[in-house]
Amino acid sequence: MADSIIRIRQARKRFGAVEALRGVDLEVARGEVVLVVGPSGSGKSTLLRAVNRLETLSSGEIWVEDTCVTSARADIRRIREEVGMVFQSFNLFPHLTVTENLALAPTLVKGEPTAAVLQRAEALLARVGLSDKAHAYPDQLSGGQQQRVAIARALAMQPKIMLFDEPTSALDPEMIKEVLDVMLDLAREGMTMLVVSHEMGFARAAADRVVFMDEGLVVEAGPPAALFEHPQEERTRRFLDHIL
Amino acid sequence: MTALGPAGDGMRGRPLADPASAMHLNESSLIPGDRETLAAWKIAFFGAIALTLALPLFRPHPFLEILAFVPEGLTATFTVTLASIGLALVLGLLAGLGRIARTTVINRIATVYVEVVRGIPLLVQLFYIYYALGPLLHLNGLLSAIAALSICYGAYLAEIFRAGLQSIPKGQMEAALALGLSRTQALWRVILPQTIRVILPPIGNEFIALLKDSSLVSILAVSDLLRRGREYASTSFDYLEAYTVVALIYLIMTLFFSRLVGLLEERLRTHGRQHH
Numbered sequence: 001m002a003d004s005i006i007r008i009r010q011a012r013k014r015f016g017a018v019e020a021l022r023g024v025d026l027e028v029a030r031g032e033v034v035l036v037v038g039p040s041g042s043g044k045s046t047l048l049r050a051v052n053r054l055e056t057l058s059s060g061e062i063w064v065e066d067t068c069v070t071s072a073r074a075d076i077r078r079i080r081e082e083v084g085m086v087f088q089s090f091n092l093f094p095h096l097t098v099t100e101n102l103a104l105a106p107t108l109v110k111g112e113p114t115a116a117v118l119q120r121a122e123a124l125l126a127r128v129g130l131s132d133k134a135h136a137y138p139d140q141l142s143g144g145q146q147q148r149v150a151i152a153r154a155l156a157m158q159p160k161i162m163l164f165d166e167p168t169s170a171l172d173p174e175m176i177k178e179v180l181d182v183m184l185d186l187a188r189e190g191m192t193m194l195v196v197s198h199e200m201g202f203a204r205a206a207a208d209r210v211v212f213m214d215e216g217l218v219v220e221a222g223p224p225a226a227l228f229e230h231p232q233e234e235r236t237r238r239f240l241d242h243i244l
Numbered sequence: 245m246t247a248l249g250p251a252g253d254g255m256r257g258r259p260l261a262d263p264a265s266a267m268h269l270n271e272s273s274l275i276p277g278d279r280e281t282l283a284a285w286k287i288a289f290f291g292a293i294a295l296t297l298a299l300p301l302f303r304p305h306p307f308l309e310i311l312a313f314v315p316e317g318l319t320a321t322f323t324v325t326l327a328s329i330g331l332a333l334v335l336g337l338l339a340g341l342g343r344i345a346r347t348t349v350i351n352r353i354a355t356v357y358v359e360v361v362r363g364i365p366l367l368v369q370l371f372y373i374y375y376a377l378g379p380l381l382h383l384n385g386l387l388s389a390i391a392a393l394s395i396c397y398g399a400y401l402a403e404i405f406r407a408g409l410q411s412i413p414k415g416q417m418e419a420a421l422a423l424g425l426s427r428t429q430a431l432w433r434v435i436l437p438q439t440i441r442v443i444l445p446p447i448g449n450e451f452i453a454l455l456k457d458s459s460l461v462s463i464l465a466v467s468d469l470l471r472r473g474r475e476y477a478s479t480s481f482d483y484l485e486a487y488t489v490v491a492l493i494y495l496i497m498t499l500f501f502s503r504l505v506g507l508l509e510e511r512l513r514t515h516g517r518q519h520h
Contacts, residue, residue: 052422054418054421054422077424077425077426078424080421080422080423080424081424083422084422084423085419085422087415087418087419087422089413089415091413091415091416091418091419092419093416093419093420093434093438094438095437095438095441104423104425104433104434105420105423105424105425108425108429108433109423109424109425109429110424150419153423154422154423157423157424
């Protein structure tokens with residue numbers, strides 16, 4: 001793909017005796033929404049975390065736009081400014097209010113003027129439906145609200161790419177929808193998204209492509225309808241039987 | 245340990261009679277323990293104050309003279325305690341950060357410091373700095389005392405800082421890094437503010453321990469509380485009376501501060517914004 005914004009080539013990652021990634025190739029086009037599914041231990045979270053180098057690869061290359069993330073000389077902080085990340089456990093900063101959570105990185109990392117950042121924070125909170133929680137602390141929010149704040153916090157850096165690492169796995173069922181709605185909205189707006197999740201509803205509604213991983217490898221990939229209805233590989237079929 | 249130990253101490257060994265009381269304990273299980281330790285604290289604290297006031301009333305001689313003479317040592321006691329806790333906090337923070345540093349050399353230095361200092365009795369360290377290194381360093385008693393106490397408590401505080409830093413969930417650092425913060429920025433703006441909430445009570449306890457240990461400096465000719473008592477006793481031979489007053493003053497101070505620490509702990513527990 002000529003217009004790939006993320007290019008992963010032969011990514012390998014070894015944790016001691018375990019090989020979490022065994023040579024993964026994956027490209028994500030600008031504006032594309034890619035959902036990565038697979039059994040636990042398939043390496044999907046490791047792959048996602050390698051994109052902003054929270055995990056360093058044992059070998060292989062990852063490019064974000066025209067910067068090689070895996071190069072030791074890469075300015076990783078510059079790349080992380082462009083790549084937002086949302087975690088399974090939200091990881092909001094508990095000692096800061098919601099607004100302070102949103103404003104910390106733009107003011108500290110980018111040195112943006114506080115007034116502009118606060119204005120953007122306000123708009124983002126309105127967008128995720130949490131304007132009334134601007135001055136609340138994270139522990140005063142439900143899980144779904146925390147995750148929406150976490151998405152807004154990542155967006156406050158105005159990234160070009162958003163990574164989602166099982167964003168709804170830690171949520172009570174009734175809170176999943178409010179988070180997925182925000183993600184759906186983001187996808188419609190054209191954000192490039194790489195999402196590790198088993199939310200099939202989200203996949204059908206928003207994903208351009210679903211990638212099935214198992215044992216550190218990409219087994220097959222394709223548009224959600226095709227992959228879900230007509231999986232080519234036996235392993236994919238068995239996995240889908242479990243979750244659909 | 246302080247008078248107000250970890251909440252819940254007081255209820256240990258108490259049988260849970262009926263389900264209703266068990267449920268009550270379960271729902272707010274910290275309260276009965278607090279209430280009992282608080283009662284014990286009140287007896288000790290107000291008892292000590294009453295005794296300090298009553299003794300000179302019933303026996304003006306020698307207690308009035310002792311009370312006029314001994315408290316002058318409080319200046320030295322507090323000078324040593326405050327200067328030492330201040331320096332120990334700086335040393336402890338640096339060594340605590342060193343203990344979790346990824347650079348091997350820094351990590352090794354911090355770890356060796358903590359292990360060596362914690363392995364030598366404080367009294368020996370005092371003698372070492374004052375007598376053994378005295379000719380070299382030209383430190384007077386007061387400065388030697390502050391140096392020894394700071395170095396010693398720095399090592400203990402380092403372990404408190406290390407444990408506090410490590411108690412912050414790994415996801416906090418990851419979230420900060422993912423947002424583009426440097427490790428240093430993440431440490432100062434995200435990790436340390438949370439650590440301080442966690443370690444304030446144990447630091448308060450170390451402060452109380454240091455206040456008590458500051459009495460060791462009386463050996464180095466520093467006129468602290470204990471030294472003043474000793475000086476009075478050695479001229480009047482009223483050993484029982486002089487040391488009773490010294491003990492009462494220490495007791496009142498430590499009980500006062502331990503209650504402060506207890507209140508702080510309570511505040512952090514009820515209003516603390518802890519990550520779950």
